[in-house]
Each structure stands twice: as structure tokens, then as C-alpha cells.
Amino acid sequence: MSARRPAWSQPDARPGLSIPPIFIYNSLTRSKTPFVPVDPSGKRVVWYCCGPTVYDAAHLGHARNYVANDVIRRILQDYFNYDVVFVQNVTDIIDRARQRYFFGEYRSQHLSIDDQVFKTSHEAVAYYIKETAGLPDGLDVRNFTELTLPFAFLYERSLLSDEEIILKNRLSVLSRATSMLDDMSRVVPTTDDDIENFYATLEPVLSEFLGSTLKETITEDMSHIFSDFAQYWELDFNGDLRRLNCLTPTITTRVSEFIPENISFVRGIMDNGFAYPIPGGTVYFDVEAFRSAGHCYPKLEPDNGNRADGNASSASESPASTESGPHATLPPGDDSDEILREKRLKKNQQDFALWKKSRAGEPSWDSPWGKGRPGWHIECSAMCSHVLGSKVDIHSGGIDLAFPHHDNELAQSEAYWSSRDEYGGQQWVNYFIHIGHLSISGSKMSKSLKNFISIRDALSNTGGWTARSFRIVCMFGGWKAGMELSAGAKQKAIIWETTVTNFFAHINALVAEGNVLASIIREPFREEERWLHDQLAKAQKSMYDALCDSFNTALALEILAELIKSTNTYLMEHKKTSATPNAYFSLNAVREVAKWVMRIVNVFGLAAPSDGEHFGWTVPNASSGEYPRSSADAAMPYVQVLSKFRDRLKMLAIANPDSAISADLLALSDSVRDEQLIPLGVSLEDRNTTIGEPALIKFADPEDLLSAREEKKRQVAEREVHKLAIKLEREAAERERIEKAKVAPTTMFRTDEFIEWDDDGIPLRSQDGAEITKSKRKTLRKAWERQKLMHEAWLSQNDA
Structure with a gap:
């Protein structure tokens, strides 16, 4: 039986407040609810977005999340004109920094492969085997292949659970490592390439082993290990967001910069009676005390009300598969007994850590409860509350964060604010926006599943994606539902983008031409123009309704495509029906x-x-994020001069077809259009030369123009082949007709099929002696008459 969903208070609409009728799908209600900002004036929207844990390169699964947030943010502020304060955190307390640091140090100290490296590598493999859940006892390098046979199904089945995929990936790591060590026992790597390959293969197992066994050596003076690591990957992440054309946050909060606020927040929850410390320095949230005070937990996922996995509350315990918020996981190692002891000291297995005692090798700060670090969930509550206060309009993040992360955020934040006057008893967050997963081959894209494509690789020259094409795919997929990264989805985006690109190119050409011919252009307003204006008004109304409907971007893109189709229809129809140049459309x-x-x-x-009036796409500079001025604007005057000269040359050649050089002039004109300008990104579209229409000038990507030229050549060649086939078919039919016409009607039926004929040669009896029936004789007579006409016509032609 499903748990009852908690009550949700619709924000006060405040009589007289004029706001757009936006309905947002709200995870708190699992329904579309009217959007009413907290701001009394209805102009300001405060939004907190769960940001990245910066420990590695971001992938397209992350891009899906942040692009979706960016699209909704832009709609609110640039379409509905809200003043959006967008706060995004960076989780920069990263245990994995320790692994990377010690592996890098080990690599720099062992430039060649010797017995010590061989011994350490075997120990690392044994450690990795021990810490990989589900593997049999006694598994080592020597019997690895034999004892992993029961896991062969992982490589035979096409569909696996996330846990099975993770196990398969770890087995693959072990398989490569054990194979490398086996090869190394016979031939020691000596070349630079072989040594590099060795370390690349062993890195996953060596980094985990070294990070665990050497963690005791980390001192306070080595805190730069963590800050340098996080800063590097934060800059890398920000660069990826620039490439994706995502707006920068209004405010960025980093966990390491809000430690005092985190401590103060935990103390506030304890003062209100909703948290308790245990010996050793860890502080837990008291779920039962919170419920007993009349609060609801969990709000977002009430069906998980009895689950105890809300305990993933620190960097070293959070689930590795949760890519968009939690820290990277580390195996418990020698600390497993302490973790179990802490769990036994909890009042309730649902209680989750607000402040965690730091273990050896982890970042730590002084607190009233001892040296420690913030729990996973408390970070966002403390930072968001400090920056935005007790009332937040929107909180967003990946759908995998709904429970336990966002549910625990809600509980601890409401526990903190419950005794404060400014809270007023309302919910801390009014609207939760959860972005659906991006999946590939049916599985969520994530680091832990090893099925990810990094943003940098995807947007590279060989990656097959652009920031625009990926954003279009995300918009067609919507923000709420899961989205499969498929070839079909990509093709749909490319078709839409091409439609808009061609439309912009055509309009740019018409506008440029209109600027030159402004003195003779007339702007008609007929029923046709009224129709086009009506199409625009209809699209504007439909767009407003679509974006009010929980930001329905898929429908929004279809509305744009339909309007472009209508405009193209208008242009084509009036080009066909008009005989007056430059006045056939408005x-x-x-x-x-x-x-x-x-x-x-x-x-x-x-x-x-x-x-100005340039329509089309522009691409930001990868480093500065600035958009350059279009080169088409600078080139247009020069191309117009060339195009006019070419038009005049072509008209002279057509007007003097008997001239000896007319054919050469036309060939030269076509060469300028097809061979000279296309590689420069210039398209000249010839129109009705007989009435003096100039060529339409368009600027486009040279590769697109070259592809279009080759496609046109292919189509022309196909038409020529088709024409030749038809010609040959007609000639064959004509030869057959002539041969048939040569036969006299009196002899056409004198075959072995019949034995008796009348004077005209029409059969009377068939081969078996049977008399020909009247109906068949009638049919034969008609055929005889047709042949007679054909034969007489042939005789007449040949006599002549």
C-alpha cells in the first residue's frame, strides 16, 4: 500500500498580483501546480540547483541535467521576464582526491617497472578483489579466470541491473589488471609506451589500494591535496557548461567555504530537539522526534518512509551511482568496524548524519563535537538557507536525488526553520523540479556504470555533437521524463535544426536584397499577408500556452517548425504567381x-x-564565451557586386544565344556559382532571369553547401540516367511496334495453334479440330482489324 502524500500548501496567489499562468510539474505533489513566487511583487524568483561533485570530467548525463535547468531558467527570465536568482552549489570535499594524489606520487617515484612495483600491484589487485562485493573468497591473480566463471552471465545477457553492470565493470578492471600482471611475469615492460600502458591498466586498482593504505600519512599541511583537486575539476566543469551555452549561476556556493554555516545549521537543529550526537563526534538527525513534532518524513518519496538508506550522509558513504550530487565513494577498508559501531549507536536506522567524524585521510574541521566534516545532505540545506533564507521558490536536481538527498534536505531545513518567526510554518521549498535520467542502451548514463560520454569528447570534432544539437535533443525529450540518447532522437534534432538554419539563410538573403532594392520594393497587404500575420499570432499564442504548461519545450519546437513551414509556403506561392519582380511578397x-x-x-x-537584422546561429568562443560578429555582414557588399556582375553577364549570354561565346559565358557563370563561391560559404540562388530577377545571396556553412551541391549533382545524374532509361525503353517499344506492324493481318494467325482459316486469315478450327466459338472469333476479329490498320500505316510510310 502506498504511503500517503503529505499536505502541500499552495503559495498565496495574493489578490491583484499579475503573474503568468504557469503550471509546473511539482515533485512535492506529483502534479502540475500553479506557479506563484514567494516575492510579494511577483517579480523575483529564488532557485537553488544541486550542482556537481567535482572529481572527474562531466559527461552527457550531467549535461542533460544542467541544460534542462538552463532552458527552464531562460524561459522564466527571458520569456516570462522574472528576475531569477539562480544559486548552484559545488561539492568540493572529495575523498577521491586522496586516491589520485597517492597514485600520481607513486607513478612519479617508480618510472620503471621493478620487483617492488610488481609486488605492490599484486597487493592492490588482492585489495580490489576483497573490496568488490559479490566476488568469491580466495580469488587472486592465479585463479581469477577459473573462479569468475559463475559470472559469465554478465557478458552473455544484454540487459543487466545497475548493480550487475557495476560488478561487470569491476570484473573487467580486474581482468585487465590480472592479464597485465600475467604478461609482466614473463616480459617486463621497458619502453615508455609499455610502461604508460601498464600504469593506465593498473590505475583503478592501484589508486584504491594506495588511497586506503597511505591515508594515515596525510596531515593538516596536506589539505591542498583536496582543494587543488577540486579547483581543477570545477574549472573543467565550468568550461563544459560554457561549451553547452549554459548561463553561469547568479551565485555559486562551495561546501568548503561554508563550514561555519554548516556547523551553525547543525547546532540550530540540535537546539530545536531534532538531532543528537554520539560518542566520537558524529551528529545524527532524529527522524522520530521530527515526526512526533507533527512533521512529515519523507515528503517527496513517502513510499520510502521505512527505508534506512538515508544514511548515505557523508562523502565516504554516499552511493557512487548518484552522479549529479553525492561524493565519490571509497571502500570502507579498515574503518568498517567504526562505521558499524556508529550505526549501532543510532536511535533509528532511518536517522542520517548531519555532521560526520572524519576518519584518517579525510578532510576535517574543528566543531563542537570534534574534528569532522558536513554530512552529504546538510551542505545544501545550510548553503541554500544562508543565501536564500527560509522560503525558496524552486529547488532542482536529477531525479535520483529525490530520495534520500532532497527528502533529507527538506526534513533538516524545516527542522532548523521551525522555531524561527520568518519561517511562518510554510514549507521550505514550494516547487521541486527533478530532471529525468539520460540513458544509453537502456541504462542510466553514469560514471559508475562506465557507459558515459564526456561532454568534451561529445562536442569535439569527432564526437558527432554540437551544443545546439544536444540542447535540441534535450528539448524534444522534455525535462521531466527519462530520455534515451538514440540515433533517432539525434536525427530528429538535426532535421529541426536544418529547417531553422535554411529558413534563417533564406530570410537573410531576402533582407539583404531588400536593403539594396528598397526604392522599388512595395509592401503589399492582401488576404495572403493577413493570413501570414494570423499564423504568427497563432504561433505566439500557442508558444505562450506551451511554455505555461510546465515548460513544454517539445511542443514549442514543433510550433516554431510549423510557423516556418507556413512562411515558406507563403513565399513559394507568391513567387509562383507573381510576374512583377520584388513585389510578390511582403x-x-x-x-x-x-x-x-x-x-x-x-x-x-x-x-x-x-x-541588427541578422538571423541565424552563432557559436561562442570556447574560452571567453563571447559571440563574434557574423562575417556575412562584412562580406555582403562585395558579394553583391560580384553577384550583380554575374547576373548581367548571364543575361547578355541568354539574350544572344547565337553568339560564339554565349555558351562559354554561361559555363563561366555556373562555375562562379558552383565551384568558386560554394567553398567560401556563399550560395547564389538563380531565379527568373527572363524578368531580370537577381540571384538570391545566402551565407551558410561551406560543408553544408558542398554537401548540397554534391546531392544536387547526384540527383541530376539520377534524372539523366532515368531519362536515358525511358528513352531506351521507348526506342525498344518502337522497334517492337514496327516489327509487329510488318506482319500482314492475313498471316498473323497462321500458326500451329490453328488448322483452318477463312479467306481473311481468321482461324475457324483449333489444333485439336474443335470449331472456334463465336465469342473467340469476335475477339480475334478485333485483333485482326487493329493489325490491319497498323500494317496499312506501315506500308504507307514505306511506300512514301
Whole structure:
């Protein structure tokens, strides 16, 4: 039986407050609820987003989360005109820094492979085997292959659980390591490449082993190990977000910079009677005391009300598969007895740590309860409350954070604020936005499952993705549901992007042409223009409704595509029906459509705001994040001069077809268009030369133009082949007709099929002596008459 969902208080709509009718899917209610900001004026929105744990390169699963947040943020502030204060944390207390540090030190001290390295590597493999759950006792390098046979199913089944995938990955690490050690026992690596390959293969097992066995050697003077490591990966993460065209947070909070606030927050919860310390210095949240005071726990996932896995409250205990918030996990090692002792001292197995006693080799700070560090959940509560206060509009993060992370955040924050006047008894967060997983081959993309694609690799020249194409895929997938990274989803995004790109190129060309010919352009307003303006108004209304409906970006993209289709239809129809150059459509009307489309793609973060009237995509500089001015604007005057010269040359050649050089001039004109300008990113689209229409100038990616040119050549070649096939077929049919016409009707039926004929040669009896029936004779007579006409026509032609 499902647990009852807790009551949720709809924020006061405040009579007279004018706000957009936005409905947001709220994880607190599991339904779409009206969005009402806490701000009395209804203008300011405060938002806290769970940020990264910076210990390695970010992947597309992270990108999915932060791009979705960015799109919603942009919609709120750039479409609905809210003043959004966007706070994002960085978890920079990383145990994995210890592993990386000691491995790097070991690697630099052992530049060659000797007996000591061989011995340490065997010890590291044995340690890794011991700490890998599910592996049999006694497994070592010598019997690894034999004793892992029961796990062969991991390599035979196509669908595995997350736990099975993790086990499979760890077995793969061990398999590579044991194979390397086996090879090393026969041939010791000596070349630089072989030594590098050895360390790359053994790194997973060596880093875990060294991080555990050497942790006692870390002193307070070595705290830079953790800060340097975190700073490096934070800068790396920020660079990835710039590449993805994500806005920077209004405020960034780092856990290491909020230690006093964390301690004060824990003390406040204890003062309110909702937390207790245990011997050794760990402080636990008291779930039963919280419930007894009338509070609800857990709010987001009430079905998990009896689970005890909310205890993943420190960097060394948090689940490794939770990619978007928790710290990287480490095996418990020699501290496992202490962990079990602490768990036995808890009042309730659901209680979770607010402050953790630091063990050997972990970062630590002084506190009233002893040296320790913040628990996993308390970090966000303390930082968010310190920056945004007791009332938060939106809290967002990956769906895997709903329980236990966000549920524990809610509980400890409401426990802290419950005695304070400014809280007023309302919920701490009004709206929870949880972003669905990005999956690949049916599994959530994550570091622990080893099925990830880094953002940097994906956006590289060989990665097959651009920031725009990935954002479009995310927008088509929506933000709430899980999304499969499939070839079909990517192709859909490419088709949409190409549609918009071609539309912008066409409008840019028309606008540039209009600026030159402004003195002779007339702007008609007929029923056709009224229809186009109505299509724009309809799209604007539909867009508003879609974005009010929990930010329905998939529908929003379809609305843009449909408007572009309508505009293209308008342009094509009036180009066909008009005989007057430059007056067959309203440039103002199509320009208004393009301006609005450009505004919306800017809102979505698909393009940068541009000056003037240039429509299209621009790409930010990877390091500065700035958007360059389009080179098309600078090149246009020169291309226009060349295009006019070419148009005049072509018209002269067409007007004088008998001239000896006309054919050469036309060939030269086509060469300029197809061979000279296309590699430079310039397309000249010839129009009706007989009425003096100039070529339409478009700027585009040279590769796209070259591909289009080759495709056009292919289509022309196919048409020529098809024409030749039809010609040959017709010639064959004509030869067959002539041969048939040569036969006289009196002899056409004199075959072995019949034995008796009348004077005209029409059969009377068949081969078996049977008389030909009247109906068949009638059919044969008709065929005889047709042949007679054909034969007479042939005789007439040949006599002539």
C-alpha cells in the first residue's frame, strides 16, 4: 500500500498580483501546480540547483541535467521576464582526491617497472578483489579466470541491473589488471609506451589500494591535496557548461567555504530537539522526534518512509551511482568496524548524519563535537538557507536525488526553520523540479556504470555533437521524463535544426536584397499577408500556452517548425504567381516572423542575441564565451557586386544565344556559382532571369553547401540516367511496334495453334479440330482489324 502524500500548501496567489499562468510539474505533489513566487511583487524568483561533485570530467548525463535547468531558467527570465536568482552549489570535499594524489606520487617515484612495483600491484589487485562485493573468497591473480566463471552471465545477457553492470565493470578492471600482471611475469615492460600502458591498466586498482593504505600519512599541511583537486575539476566543469551555452549561476556556493554555516545549521537543529550526537563526534538527525513534532518524513518519496538508506550522509558513504550530487565513494577498508559501531549507536536506522567524524585521510574541521566534516545532505540545506533564507521558490536536481538527498534536505531545513518567526510554518521549498535520467542502451548514463560520454569528447570534432544539437535533443525529450540518447532522437534534432538554419539563410538573403532594392520594393497587404500575420499570432499564442504548461519545450519546437513551414509556403506561392519582380511578397511580414523565431531560439539558448537584422546561429568562443560578429555582414557588399556582375553577364549570354561565346559565358557563370563561391560559404540562388530577377545571396556553412551541391549533382545524374532509361525503353517499344506492324493481318494467325482459316486469315478450327466459338472469333476479329490498320500505316510510310 502506498504511503500517503503529505499536505502541500499552495503559495498565496495574493489578490491583484499579475503573474503568468504557469503550471509546473511539482515533485512535492506529483502534479502540475500553479506557479506563484514567494516575492510579494511577483517579480523575483529564488532557485537553488544541486550542482556537481567535482572529481572527474562531466559527461552527457550531467549535461542533460544542467541544460534542462538552463532552458527552464531562460524561459522564466527571458520569456516570462522574472528576475531569477539562480544559486548552484559545488561539492568540493572529495575523498577521491586522496586516491589520485597517492597514485600520481607513486607513478612519479617508480618510472620503471621493478620487483617492488610488481609486488605492490599484486597487493592492490588482492585489495580490489576483497573490496568488490559479490566476488568469491580466495580469488587472486592465479585463479581469477577459473573462479569468475559463475559470472559469465554478465557478458552473455544484454540487459543487466545497475548493480550487475557495476560488478561487470569491476570484473573487467580486474581482468585487465590480472592479464597485465600475467604478461609482466614473463616480459617486463621497458619502453615508455609499455610502461604508460601498464600504469593506465593498473590505475583503478592501484589508486584504491594506495588511497586506503597511505591515508594515515596525510596531515593538516596536506589539505591542498583536496582543494587543488577540486579547483581543477570545477574549472573543467565550468568550461563544459560554457561549451553547452549554459548561463553561469547568479551565485555559486562551495561546501568548503561554508563550514561555519554548516556547523551553525547543525547546532540550530540540535537546539530545536531534532538531532543528537554520539560518542566520537558524529551528529545524527532524529527522524522520530521530527515526526512526533507533527512533521512529515519523507515528503517527496513517502513510499520510502521505512527505508534506512538515508544514511548515505557523508562523502565516504554516499552511493557512487548518484552522479549529479553525492561524493565519490571509497571502500570502507579498515574503518568498517567504526562505521558499524556508529550505526549501532543510532536511535533509528532511518536517522542520517548531519555532521560526520572524519576518519584518517579525510578532510576535517574543528566543531563542537570534534574534528569532522558536513554530512552529504546538510551542505545544501545550510548553503541554500544562508543565501536564500527560509522560503525558496524552486529547488532542482536529477531525479535520483529525490530520495534520500532532497527528502533529507527538506526534513533538516524545516527542522532548523521551525522555531524561527520568518519561517511562518510554510514549507521550505514550494516547487521541486527533478530532471529525468539520460540513458544509453537502456541504462542510466553514469560514471559508475562506465557507459558515459564526456561532454568534451561529445562536442569535439569527432564526437558527432554540437551544443545546439544536444540542447535540441534535450528539448524534444522534455525535462521531466527519462530520455534515451538514440540515433533517432539525434536525427530528429538535426532535421529541426536544418529547417531553422535554411529558413534563417533564406530570410537573410531576402533582407539583404531588400536593403539594396528598397526604392522599388512595395509592401503589399492582401488576404495572403493577413493570413501570414494570423499564423504568427497563432504561433505566439500557442508558444505562450506551451511554455505555461510546465515548460513544454517539445511542443514549442514543433510550433516554431510549423510557423516556418507556413512562411515558406507563403513565399513559394507568391513567387509562383507573381510576374512583377520584388513585389510578390511582403518583406516586412516575413521579417516579423523571422524576428520572433529568432527571439524564441535566443530564449532557449540555441543562439546568441545578434545586433541588427541578422538571423541565424552563432557559436561562442570556447574560452571567453563571447559571440563574434557574423562575417556575412562584412562580406555582403562585395558579394553583391560580384553577384550583380554575374547576373548581367548571364543575361547578355541568354539574350544572344547565337553568339560564339554565349555558351562559354554561361559555363563561366555556373562555375562562379558552383565551384568558386560554394567553398567560401556563399550560395547564389538563380531565379527568373527572363524578368531580370537577381540571384538570391545566402551565407551558410561551406560543408553544408558542398554537401548540397554534391546531392544536387547526384540527383541530376539520377534524372539523366532515368531519362536515358525511358528513352531506351521507348526506342525498344518502337522497334517492337514496327516489327509487329510488318506482319500482314492475313498471316498473323497462321500458326500451329490453328488448322483452318477463312479467306481473311481468321482461324475457324483449333489444333485439336474443335470449331472456334463465336465469342473467340469476335475477339480475334478485333485483333485482326487493329493489325490491319497498323500494317496499312506501315506500308504507307514505306511506300512514301
